[in-house]
Amino acid sequence: MTSIVSVGSSPSPILIALLGSALIVPLLGSLGLTVLKRRSVGRTRTPQVIPVILAISTLSLAALLIYPGEDVYLFTWLPDAGPSSLHLGGLGGWVAVATTASLLVGLMLVSGDRQPPWALLLSALTVANVSFLASDFLTRYVALEILGLTMAVVPLVERCPHHVHHAKTTFMYLRLGDVGLLIAIMGLMASTGTLSIAHALDMASRLHGAHLRWITGGMLTAVWIKTAAWPTDGWLQVTKDLSSVSGGWLYGLLMPNLGLYLLYRVTPLVSRDPIVSWLALGLSGAGVLIAVVRIMSDLRPWQLAVSVTALLSYGALAAAATGHQTMLAWLLLASTPLRMACWLQSQRAPRLTDLMPRIPTSGIRGKGLTRVTEPIHQGWDIVTHKFVALAAGWAARLHGLATSVVSPHPQSARQSWENALPRAVARSVLGFCRRLQEAHSGQLRRNIQWATLGLLAFLAWMVADAW
Amino acid sequence: MSEVALCIVIAEPVAVAVALLVLSRQMAHSAGWWAAAASLIAVAFAFALWPGPNQGQVPVLTLAWHPTARIVLGLRCDWITHPFLITTTVITALSIIYALGLHHAGHHAPAFYALLLLFGASMSGTTLADNMTLFYTFWELMLITSALLILVWGDASPGSPPRRAVAMKYFLVTHAGSILVLLALIAVYNQAGVDGFSALRNGVKIPEKMISTITLLFLVGFGVKMAVFPLHVWLPDAHTIAPMPVTIMLAAAMLSMGVYGILRFPLSLFEGAQLTSFAVPMMIAGVASEVYGAFMALVEKHVKRVIAYSSVSQMGYILFGLGTLTQRGLTGATLHVIYHAMVKALLFMVTGIVVHATGKRLIHELGGLRQDLPTTTLCAVIGVLAIAGTPPLGIFSSEWMIFSGGAETGALALTAAAIVGTLLTVAYALRFLVHLFFSDVPADVQVRSLSSAVLLPMVCLTVLTIVMGAWPAPLIRWVSHGTSLLLGGLR
Numbered sequence: 001m002t003s004i005v006s007v008g009s010s011p012s013p014i015l016i017a018l019l020g021s022a023l024i025v026p027l028l029g030s031l032g033l034t035v036l037k038r039r040s041v042g043r044t045r046t047p048q049v050i051p052v053i054l055a056i057s058t059l060s061l062a063a064l065l066i067y068p069g070e071d072v073y074l075f076t077w078l079p080d081a082g083p084s085s086l087h088l089g090g091l092g093g094w095v096a097v098a099t100t101a102s103l104l105v106g107l108m109l110v111s112g113d114r115q116p117p118w119a120l121l122l123s124a125l126t127v128a129n130v131s132f133l134a135s136d137f138l139t140r141y142v143a144l145e146i147l148g149l150t151m152a153v154v155p156l157v158e159r160c161p162h163h164v165h166h167a168k169t170t171f172m173y174l175r176l177g178d179v180g181l182l183i184a185i186m187g188l189m190a191s192t193g194t195l196s197i198a199h200a201l202d203m204a205s206r207l208h209g210a211h212l213r214w215i216t217g218g219m220l221t222a223v224w225i226k227t228a229a230w231p232t233d234g235w236l237q238v239t240k241d242l243s244s245v246s247g248g249w250l251y252g253l254l255m256p257n258l259g260l261y262l263l264y265r266v267t268p269l270v271s272r273d274p275i276v277s278w279l280a281l282g283l284s285g286a287g288v289l290i291a292v293v294r295i296m297s298d299l300r301p302w303q304l305a306v307s308v309t310a311l312l313s314y315g316a317l318a319a320a321a322t323g324h325q326t327m328l329a330w331l332l333l334a335s336t337p338l339r340m341a342c343w344l345q346s347q348r349a350p351r352l353t354d355l356m357p358r359i360p361t362s363g364i365r366g367k368g369l370t371r372v373t374e375p376i377h378q379g380w381d382i383v384t385h386k387f388v389a390l391a392a393g394w395a396a397r398l399h400g401l402a403t404s405v406v407s408p409h410p411q412s413a414r415q416s417w418e419n420a421l422p423r424a425v426a427r428s429v430l431g432f433c434r435r436l437q438e439a440h441s442g443q444l445r446r447n448i449q450w451a452t453l454g455l456l457a458f459l460a461w462m463v464a465d466a467w
Numbered sequence: 468m469s470e471v472a473l474c475i476v477i478a479e480p481v482a483v484a485v486a487l488l489v490l491s492r493q494m495a496h497s498a499g500w501w502a503a504a505a506s507l508i509a510v511a512f513a514f515a516l517w518p519g520p521n522q523g524q525v526p527v528l529t530l531a532w533h534p535t536a537r538i539v540l541g542l543r544c545d546w547i548t549h550p551f552l553i554t555t556t557v558i559t560a561l562s563i564i565y566a567l568g569l570h571h572a573g574h575h576a577p578a579f580y581a582l583l584l585l586f587g588a589s590m591s592g593t594t595l596a597d598n599m600t601l602f603y604t605f606w607e608l609m610l611i612t613s614a615l616l617i618l619v620w621g622d623a624s625p626g627s628p629p630r631r632a633v634a635m636k637y638f639l640v641t642h643a644g645s646i647l648v649l650l651a652l653i654a655v656y657n658q659a660g661v662d663g664f665s666a667l668r669n670g671v672k673i674p675e676k677m678i679s680t681i682t683l684l685f686l687v688g689f690g691v692k693m694a695v696f697p698l699h700v701w702l703p704d705a706h707t708i709a710p711m712p713v714t715i716m717l718a719a720a721m722l723s724m725g726v727y728g729i730l731r732f733p734l735s736l737f738e739g740a741q742l743t744s745f746a747v748p749m750m751i752a753g754v755a756s757e758v759y760g761a762f763m764a765l766v767e768k769h770v771k772r773v774i775a776y777s778s779v780s781q782m783g784y785i786l787f788g789l790g791t792l793t794q795r796g797l798t799g800a801t802l803h804v805i806y807h808a809m810v811k812a813l814l815f816m817v818t819g820i821v822v823h824a825t826g827k828r829l830i831h832e833l834g835g836l837r838q839d840l841p842t843t844t845l846c847a848v849i850g851v852l853a854i855a856g857t858p859p860l861g862i863f864s865s866e867w868m869i870f871s872g873g874a875e876t877g878a879l880a881l882t883a884a885a886i887v888g889t890l891l892t893v894a895y896a897l898r899f900l901v902h903l904f905f906s907d908v909p910a911d912v913q914v915r916s917l918s919s920a921v922l923l924p925m926v927c928l929t930v931l932t933i934v935m936g937a938w939p940a941p942l943i944r945w946v947s948h949g950t951s952l953l954l955g956g957l958r
Contacts, residue, residue: 078864079940079947080795080871138867142858149857156905164905168897175855175893182870183883190874214879 022060030122087135148174160241173235180221226259227313248343271323280321287314469526484581491577502580506560541597546949559587561924566712568920640701644691651684693725696756706775711819719812749790757783761891788869796872806861835908861936
């Protein structure tokens with residue numbers, strides 16, 4: 001199957017037109033804005049074409065809901081992975097409508113505020129809707145990765161404070177979630193032989209043991225990060241420096257919705273394994289406790305919105321752990337407009353930040369609950385920042401040792417040993433080398449020849465022995 | 468026609484190289500243009516070989532050289548050869564065009580370009596050779612020409628390691644690997660009694676206990692050329708000191724010769740069942756190389772070394788894919804060779820432009836170059852996103868196939884480790900991009916103007932990276948023809 005759109009057995013022109021206007025119109029709008037260089041960042045007036053595009057997209061997506069259960073095959077991208085396809089109807093379609101409509105409503109509410117990069121937001125809308133509707137894991141994964149990249153570019157284009165740091169943080173965190181998702185997809189693909197989401201999840205529900213845990217573990221990691229659950233909410237903290245719509249809709253609503261929808265799809269797997277189920281319940285309970293403590297101790301508006309988003313994801317995780325898939329679906333749909341309102345309110349109230357700084361609540365503080373979470377904060381900080389540097393340092397030492405073995409320079413070889421090993425060990429090793437040096441040519445650089453000869457002798461012995 | 472093309476791909480660059488050496492005075496000013504033309508002709512003839520395998524007619528050239536020893540020199544272009552041949556010829560041509568813009572060679576330009584052509588021809592010869600004698604001859608020629616290029620034209624700026632020492636280290640370490648390959652070839656020849664690959668393809672009886680030894684020798688020998696951890700020790704210095712066009716050829720084309728060797732020998736000679744004991748160790752070694760290389764790239768301060776260590780990491784992905792011994796894994800690994808060649812050449816070209824334009828080599832001395840070098844910044848962004856495996860750019864599809872091959876073996880923990888390792892790739896790639904182009908501008912950075920000959924190959928590679936990534940299906944089908952012939956026809 002090549003680059004064609006085919007719908008079930010009888011392609012319907014109306015359906016293709018609706019799909020085109022739902023997905024292609026925002027993309028064309030994005031391209032148009034980019035090509036025309038209508039840079040809306042910093043302006044206070046929204047380009048008039050944006051509400052029109054969003055209205056067309058919302059209405060088209062809503063109209064697509066009348067085609068429940070229809071599969072639309074797009075094209076085959078990787079020959080081995082089967083055709084990329086979209087599934088119409090179902091919760092994915094509803095969430096796509098709700099999320100697109102939220103952007104339209106948000107746009108109306110924030111007129112007069114700093115304008116976001118609309119070209120990027122429209123691209124994000126297209127890939128997010130593709131992800132909601134995707135019926136195969138490859139399409140969904142690719143859409144999520146592209147969305148993560150688009151989100152990372154937003155702070156750069158908006159030129160907000162610390163924009164480079166924010167871009168890096170967003171990309172790295174969301175990529176970590178994608179890593180979890182990719183592990184799960186690989187596990188599913190290996191055990192079920194298909195990338196079709198419905199078939200793979202259906203077949204995976206018959207899996208047991210370690211294989212199932214790899215899959216659910218990977219999926220839950222992805223969900224945990226995409227719903228900005230603590231402590232992987234670093235990417236959501238970026239919202240404080242972004243424009244209202246970018247921060248509130250793109251960061252605060254869209255990505256968490258994708259995470260929650262993913263959780264909805266894998267709920268049967270999560271609730272199937274008692275260990276995973278109890279673990280998810282425990283995590284959600286701990287998460288709720290932490291969120292409550294954070295809400296009590298930090299009353300800054302955007303921080304409250306972060307905590308509310310996280311609280312919702314803990315609730316959703318508890319619903320998934322207990323197998324309440326329908327409850328999760330309602331939670332996702334009903335909370336979408338509420339969360340949008342919450343985010344816009346927090347973003348529109350930067351003046352409150354001065355009035356409501358970080359206020360430690362005496363009761364909670366007095367009981368030491370915030371102190372309980374402090375070591376976890378620090379531990380996470382070590383993992384995310386210090387561990388990488390530490391491990392890289394050890395890798396550098398290892399390299400030093402490896403280099404010194406074949407280094408033709410006596411000085412650099414010696415230096416490498418001294419850097420790589422504790423002083424006492426380095427001294428004894430160097431002493432041994434010096435004696436070796438005196439015993440042979442007197443030059444350490446010759447050691448490589450001896451080492452090569454030794455290696456060859458060893459190999460010759462091995463070969464002779466094998467013969 | 469195909470047989471003629473087979474000969475011309477190697478003979479034409481060699482002939483131009485000899486002419487450049489002999490007529491060096493007369494061709495002093497036009498040497499680069501002659502070399503560029505010769506390398507582009509080689510590319511055209513490499514593509515001209517395509518219809519042969521596609522129509523089921525594999526072009527072969529033979530010459531009985533030593534009848535008593537049953538040594539018949541032969542050239543052959545089959546499905547396994549062709550992707551590597553195209554990769555090496557294209558990279559050679561782009562490197563030579565890039566060299567034109569940098570004016571690297573000064574007064575010795577004819578010799579420099581002649582050696583570049585010989586280096587490229589030796590890589591083409593290695594892939595086209597259809598017998599062990601010719602294979603090893605080209606294999607060694609590849610080493611000699613590249614070592615000479617490092618020795619004579621290596622970076623002699625203050626603070627850099629002496630180029631003589633680096634060239635010696637490069638020669639000795641990679642030659643040690645070559646000796647292991649030679650031992651394995653001799654062992655195969657002793658058992659089979661012939662040195663032609665065609666005869667070997669028809670099946671030879673080798674005792675089981677010999678298979679392990681031969682495979683180990685091949686893997687370690689070719690592993691040195693691939694520069695996987697811990698056999699990579701020659702790579703960082705050689706990549707740093709070599710002149711930029713040579714670095715590009717080393718990283719983007721020569722490393723892939725190690726992969727070709729593994730595909731051509733252990734994986735072609737033996738069946739999957741005979742190599743099962745090597746699968747998990749290869750996958751573990753692949754993950755180790757991936758993680759180690761990425762960590763080193765994360766802490767290196769010299770911009771060329773960052774990209775150099777990235778090669779160690781990327782070769783880890785390839786080794787992991789080869790270790791899966793599955794069709795998906797092998798196709799992914801071969802695909803990764805092609806994508807890695809494009810992206811690595813692109814990133815080294817970006818690095819070369821940055822070093823050439825600013826005169827600075829350390830990452831903390833550079834910054835804010837996006838304003839002065841906008842085209843280079845755009846190409847760097849694409850290169851960095853590609854090496855980080857971001858869809859729809861090329862490396863994503865090869866990594867997808869490598870990881871799905873790993874999962875297919877049932878080694879989910881190892882596959883998960885390899886996938887988690889990709890985060891480190893993202894980390895060092897972002898560090899490179901942000902430090903060079905998006906951080907604050909250091910006070911003393913002056914940017915020189917650039918020749919369009921430097922920008923042209925870089926832009927070409929950027930476009931190729933985008934197009935071949937967004938539309939990978941033809942490439943995957945092309946590569947999977949070859950990998951379906953491996954491991955005794957594969958499972």
